[in-house]
Amino acid sequence: KQEVTQIPAALSVPEGENLVLNCSFTDSAIYNLQWFRQDPGKGLTSLLLIQSSQREQTSGRLNASLDKSSGRSTLYIAASQPGDSATYLCAVTGRRALTFGSGTRLQVQP
């Protein structure tokens, strides 16, 4: 059974810092990996999708990497802003749809 772990569970940083969120998964037989953002009580907003054959994807200040063989992904956020405060979830697509990690709660202090 696929298990997805995210570290750290919570993170508080001052505005302007660069930061890295980590995601690991136990079964490397995935089709893709997605990073989502979730604001309190809201739905999920897709940030980045990395296909299993790709190593990296970039969107604005966000950069996600994937090392399928070691079962790891990182989300790099450059020059963090208070508006980045949210929970970030990674999810892998395998045989049984998306499996989510438990998320990293990010607080960016002004």
Next chain:
Amino acid sequence: DTEVTQTPKHLVMGMTNKKSLKCEQHMGHRAMYWYKQKAKKPPELMFVYSYEKLSINESVPSRFSPECPNSSLLNLHLHALQPEDSALYLCASSQVGAGMNTEAFFGQGTRLTVV
């Protein structure tokens, strides 16, 4: 348009009520999903529909009954729920393709409270 629309946004229901959650997408996606999310927990898969047919049921109690009347619509019928069923119910959709290299899009969810 990458929007998945869920209605209602909030629902309060008694344990003897019957209600339905609705989800709609117009992206031409042929896979649709229901997820349940409790507070401070990740979403958990409930059901998957592929080409309007139920393909995955994650051993969900029969008081939850999914329905996919056409390729754009997904319903979740609720009956005789328990207070522990209170949660955020999320609908998602994606393409169905070779290798399932597709991006999933989620709605804003229905916040369900069972009293």
